[in-house]
Amino acid sequence: MNYSEMVVLIGNKCTTKCNICCFDSTIESNELINDEYISNYLYSLKDSKEIQWVHFSGGEPFLYYNRLKKYIKICSENNKNTTVITNGFWANDFLDVLNTLTELKICGLKRIGVSFDEFHNEYISCENIKNILIVAKRLNLYPSVQSVVLKNSKIGDLIDLLGDSISNVPINFMSCDKVGRADNIVLEKDLIKRNMEQMPVCRKGHTFSVKYDGTVWPCCCPVVYSTSLSVGSIYYDIKTVADALKAINDNKKLKILRNKGFNYYIKLFKDYGCLSMPEMITSSCELCKLFFDISNENFYEKNLYNNLNVSEVKLNAL
Ligand code: SF4
Ligand code: SF4
Numbered sequence: 001m002n003y004s005e006m007v008v009l010i011g012n013k014c015t016t017k018c019n020i021c022c023f024d025s026t027i028e029s030n031e032l033i034n035d036e037y038i039s040n041y042l043y044s045l046k047d048s049k050e051i052q053w054v055h056f057s058g059g060e061p062f063l064y065y066n067r068l069k070k071y072i073k074i075c076s077e078n079n080k081n082t083t084v085i086t087n088g089f090w091a092n093d094f095l096d097v098l099n100t101l102t103e104l105k106i107c108g109l110k111r112i113g114v115s116f117d118e119f120h121n122e123y124i125s126c127e128n129i130k131n132i133l134i135v136a137k138r139l140n141l142y143p144s145v146q147s148v149v150l151k152n153s154k155i156g157d158l159i160d161l162l163g164d165s166i167s168n169v170p171i172n173f174m175s176c177d178k179v180g181r182a183d184n185i186v187l188e189k190d191l192i193k194r195n196m197e198q199m200p201v202c203r204k205g206h207t208f209s210v211k212y213d214g215t216v217w218p219c220c221c222p223v224v225y226s227t228s229l230s231v232g233s234i235y236y237d238i239k240t241v242a243d244a245l246k247a248i249n250d251n252k253k254l255k256i257l258r259n260k261g262f263n264y265y266i267k268l269f270k271d272y273g274c275l276s277m278p279e280m281i282t283s284s285c286e287l288c289k290l291f292f293d294i295s296n297e298n299f300y301e302k303n304l305y306n307n308l309n310v311s312e313v314k315l316n317a318l
Contacts, residue, residue, distance in 0.1 A: 020186060021181040025060070053081045089124055150191065203284065
């Protein structure tokens with residue numbers, strides 16, 4: 001196990017209502033992480049050699065601006081790098097953007113990401129995104145753009161909209177997963193899919209996350225939050241970053257997943273004949289949703305934990 005990064009989802013409120021939102025966030029959403037618990041948890045970073053980067057997200061994290069500044073400062077005081085990802089709703093005035101990003105840089109912010117695609121662009125002007133990209137480059141905040149794409153997305157149009165501001169800015173295109181609002185709105189036929197056999201392993205084992213309800217998860221993929229893979233909560237059993245890493249390390253299902261890949265679970269469910277396997281999937285994360293659905297817990301109790309000596313799984317491969 002090589003975790004070096006952590007995501008903190010501060011709250012689920014958002015100024016927009018994108019169709020592809022994995023959290024179903026709206027301006028009415030009101031889940032917000034407890035300030036005292038998350039602050040204490042972040043202070044424990046001082047004892048963590050493993051974690052080097054902390055990413056803040058939401059919902060829309062700039063709706064919690066004072067908290068955002070406070071959390072970035074805590075991380076920075078403990079020698080950790082920080083990033084924030086935003087939809088850019090606050091960035092319509094160039095000078096305001098300059099002031100805001102200068103303030104965050106003084107707090108210790110190292111990088112900024114913006115979410116922008118055809119779905120975000122229904123609510124947020126590309127001028128806001130241009131302001132952030134231009135200012136962030138000037139301040140050496142190394143901006144990047146995250147875009148969710150469907151089969152028929154016109155990537156060239158997006159780049160045209162951002163014009164010169166996108167030069168030297170990396171764009172990460174992510175295929176849409178059927179989760180949150182996307183699960184209700186996006187049609188199956190519009191999703192980008194690949195053959196299941198091309199994705200037998202989880203490739204994102206370096207970042208774990210703390211959700212706005214205090215729960216701790218082994219990755220930051222939105223799909224994971226609809227599974228049984230939570231390893232605890234900062235309100236109960238996970239007081240420190242070290243506790244979180246230990247809980248992830250000790251989790252039986254994850255141990256098998258990280259060592260044996262999805263093929264182990266594909267065979268297990270095929271042997272017991274209790275799940276029909278799709279041929280095409282959007283990502284390996286869809287397999288997590290399939291195998292680690294909460295409703296499968298009884299199955300694991302009966303057929304996995306009793307029949308497998310988990311201590312035999314090689315820990316050194318984690
Ligand atoms: S995808 Fe991001 S910007 Fe859009 S509604 Fe969800 S949290 Fe807000
Ligand atoms: S495959 Fe599962 S554990 Fe890996 S990133 Fe996706 S949801 Fe997370």
